[in-house]
Amino acid sequence: MKKLINIQYILVLILLISSCVDDYQDANPPRLLDAPAVSSVIAADDLIFDGQSTQITIVVVDCPAGIDSVAYEIADNNGDPIGSVTIDNLNEMKGQTKGDIVATYTSVAKTAAEVSLTFTVFDLQEREGEEIRKSSVPQGVDISIVCASDLAGTYNAVSGGSSTDGGAAVNPAVDIESVITLTATETPGEYDIDQSTGKVFDAWYLGVYYDDPTDIAGVLKDACGSITLDSYESPFGDGIIESSGSVDANGIITFTAMNEYGDEWTVVMTPQ
Numbered sequence: 477m478k479k480l481i482n483i484q485y486i487l488v489l490i491l492l493i494s495s496c497v498d499d500y501q502d503a504n505p506p507r508l509l510d511a512p513a514v515s516s517v518i519a520a521d522d523l524i525f526d527g528q529s530t531q532i533t534i535v536v537v538d539c540p541a542g543i544d545s546v547a548y549e550i551a552d553n554n555g556d557p558i559g560s561v562t563i564d565n566l567n568e569m570k571g572q573t574k575g576d577i578v579a580t581y582t583s584v585a586k587t588a589a590e591v592s593l594t595f596t597v598f599d600l601q602e603r604e605g606e607e608i609r610k611s612s613v614p615q616g617v618d619i620s621i622v623c624a625s626d627l628a629g630t631y632n633a634v635s636g637g638s639s640t641d642g643g644a645a646v647n648p649a650v651d652i653e654s655v656i657t658l659t660a661t662e663t664p665g666e667y668d669i670d671q672s673t674g675k676v677f678d679a680w681y682l683g684v685y686y687d688d689p690t691d692i693a694g695v696l697k698d699a700c701g702s703i704t705l706d707s708y709e710s711p712f713g714d715g716i717i718e719s720s721g722s723v724d725a726n727g728i729i730t731f732t733a734m735n736e737y738g739d740e741w742t743v744v745m746t747p748q
Contacts, residue, residue, distance in 0.1 A: 509540035511610035512597040519581070519593075523620045525664070526700060527585035532561075532617060534577040534595050542571040544600035544609065548579070552589040558621070559583045559591060583621045588665070588699035591619050623700035625665040627723065630748045631656045635674025637741025641681075649679035649741075656745055658696060669696040672708040672733075674743040686711065696731070698723065705733040712737075 515537045521530040536543060546566060550557040564578045581593060594616035598609045633656045638648040654675040658667040672694030682689060694708030694716075703721030714736040721731025729745040 506603065508601050508603060508608060508610065509599070510538070512539040512541075512543065512599050512612040513537050514595070514597055514612040514615050517593075517595055517615045517617045519617045519619055522618065523622065523664075524583055526583055526587055526621055526623045529580050529582040530619065532579040532581055532593065532595075534579065534597065534615075536569075536572075536574050536577060536597055536612070539573050539597065539599055541599035541601045541610065542573060543569045543575075543577070543597060544571075545598045546577055546579070547596045547598065547611075549592075549594045550581075551592050551594075558587060558589045561593065581619065583619075586623065586700050587621065588623050588702075589621045591621060593617050593619065622664040623698070625698040627667060627696075627698055627727070627729065628658050628660040631658070631729065631745035632748055633671065633674045633743055633745045635676045635741060635743045637673075637676045637739065639680045640738040643684055644680040645682065645684050646679045649676050652676055652679050655748075656743070661695075665698045666706075667696045667698070669694050669705070672696070672705055672743075673741055674745075676741040676743075677711075680739075681711075696729075703729055703731045705731055708733075708735075710735065 515535045518533045519530055524530050546563050548561050550559055550561060552558045560582050562580050564580055569575055569577050594614050596614045597612040601608045601610065633654045635652045636648060636650040652675050654671050656669060656671040656674065658669055660667055670691055670693050672692050677692055678689050690711060692708055692710060695706040697704045697706045701723050703723055705716055705719040707716055716733055717736055718734040719731060721729065723729045727747045732742045734740045
């Protein structure tokens with residue numbers, strides 16, 4: 477009889493312990509594994525031509541629950557999603573705890589832009605029947621997209637414009653002729669221009685503020701046929717605040733610029 481009582485006592489004790497364990501587990505479900513960790517995002521090329529692609533490597537150094545998916549965002553300086561991304565080896569990387577995820581970014585033809593690409597890696601875990609995804613800290617890379625450009629050379633130019641200075645010698649200036657040279661720089665689509673005003677400044681200010689003809693150099697940019705005077709070396713220390721232009725099928729470049737004083741001029745450049 478005593479032995480039977482002991483056995484019953486042990487069974488009750490086991491049931492109590494089991495119940496306590498179940499209650500504890502219910503109240504304290506297993507902790508989720510750590511989120512994926514990405515050490516770097518690397519682009520094979522940080523400058524590409526329009527319509528071209530470049531490979532991007534997302535280096536995952538730790539993903540305890542296994543890689544499941546990758547999210548990405550594309551944005552240019554205006555927040556527009558220029559171009560497209562494909563994840564090339566996601567099927568191979570699914571379930572892996574570390575490794576390199578390879579993506580390809582493809583730019584848009586006839587579009588120049590500065591693009592930021594941001595990637596986030598997700599795992600897939602389960603707790604109490606619920607699927608839970610943890611994510612890495614988003615990391616990104618910047619890519620410059622330029623169009624092929626071949627504008628270097630010598631041009632015959634005709635220029636004109638209006639000055640806000642009441643003391644200008646000629647105002648407005650019209651049909652000012654000059655010869656302009658564009659010299660390619662190391663940056664694609666960017667040119668040194670030796671006569672950024674097409675001698676309009678001389679028409680306005682020669683004999684008023686200076687006595688010798690002056691060449692006002694600057695930087696001209698070609699972004700897929702969209703022309704801007706990016707900067708110029710004004711003798712008065714001002715800068716360019718507005719500029720726009722184009723190049724036509726015959727290679728004729730036309731651009732208009734405005735400086736900080738409100739002076740405006742237009743230059744039409746015809747290849748020699």
